[in-house]
Amino acid sequence: MSKYQLTMGKDLDLKAEQAKSLASPLLPANIILRIMFMAMDVIYGQARTLPKFLVIEILARYPYWAWENRAYIWFTKLYTRAGWVRKPDSDRLVRLIELGRKSQDNEQHHMLIIEDIMRQKDIRLSLVRRRLLPKLLACGYFFLTRAMFFVRPAWSFAMNARFESHAEHEYMKMVAEHPEWDNELVETAYFEYYPRQKTMADLFRRIGLDERDHMHESMEYWEYLTGREFK
Numbered sequence: 001m002s003k004y005q006l007t008m009g010k011d012l013d014l015k016a017e018q019a020k021s022l023a024s025p026l027l028p029a030n031i032i033l034r035i036m037f038m039a040m041d042v043i044y045g046q047a048r049t050l051p052k053f054l055v056i057e058i059l060a061r062y063p064y065w066a067w068e069n070r071a072y073i074w075f076t077k078l079y080t081r082a083g084w085v086r087k088p089d090s091d092r093l094v095r096l097i098e099l100g101r102k103s104q105d106n107e108q109h110h111m112l113i114i115e116d117i118m119r120q121k122d123i124r125l126s127l128v129r130r131r132l133l134p135k136l137l138a139c140g141y142f143f144l145t146r147a148m149f150f151v152r153p154a155w156s157f158a159m160n161a162r163f164e165s166h167a168e169h170e171y172m173k174m175v176a177e178h179p180e181w182d183n184e185l186v187e188t189a190y191f192e193y194y195p196r197q198k199t200m201a202d203l204f205r206r207i208g209l210d211e212r213d214h215m216h217e218s219m220e221y222w223e224y225l226t227g228r229e230f231k
C-alpha cells in the first residue's frame with residue numbers, strides 16, 4: 001500500500017486539486033533539469049504555451065521507456081542464470097515494467113491531445129522550433145535517461161520526480177493564467193484513450209494531476225531503492 005495518494009481513476013474536485021498543487025512545494029530541479037528548462041525558455045519563450053507543453057510531453061516519455069527497457073534486460077539476466085528464480089525477484093521487475101508502460105502511455109496520451117488542440121487552435125511554429133529542436137532535445141534525453149538508469153537507477157527516479165513536480169506546477173499555473181478555459185468546451189478524438197473532460201481547464205488540471213501521480217510514483221520507487229525518505 002502506497003503512502004502516496006494517487007489520483008488516477010478517481011472522481012475528484014479538479015479545482016480543489018489545482019489549489020492543492022499550487023500550494024504544495026515545488027521539488028527543486030537538479031542541474032541537468034535546470035539547463036533543460038532554461039533551453040526550453042530560450043527556444044519557446046518564458047510564457048506557458050501549448051508548444052512548450054508539447055515538448056515537455058515528448059520528453060516525459062523517455063525515462064519510463066528506459067525503465068521498461070532496462071527491466072527487460074534484467075529479466076533476461078535473471079532467467080538465464082543458474083538456479084531457480086525467486087518470485088519476489090520477478091515481481092520487482094514485473095512492477096517496474098508495469099510502471100514504465102502505464103506511465104509512458106499516459107505521457108503519450110498527453111502528447112496526442114496537446115498536439116490535437118494545437119491543430120484545432122491553428123498554433124503554428126517555425127520548422128526549426130516544431131520539428132528540429134524537439135528532435136534534438138528528445139535525442140539527448142533518450143541517451144541521458146538510459147545512461148542514468150544504467151549507472152544508478154535511484155538517480156533516474158529522483159530526477160524524474162523533480163521533472164514531474166515541475167510539470168504538475170506548470171500545468172496548474174497555466175490553467176490559473178487562463179480563467180476563460182473554464183468556459184471553453186474541449187473535444188478531441190484522443191479522448192478515445194484518455195478520461196474525457198468537459199472544459200479546457202479541467203483537461204489541463206487532470207493532466208497536471210497525472211504529473212503529480214508520476215512524481216509520487218517516482219519518489220516511492222526511489223525510497224524503495226534507497227530505504228530513505230525522499231526530500
Ligand SMILES: [Fe+2]
Binds near residue numbers: 057060107110207210
Ligand atoms: Fe505528461
Ligand SMILES: [Fe+2]
Binds near residue numbers: 107210211
Ligand atoms: Fe508525467
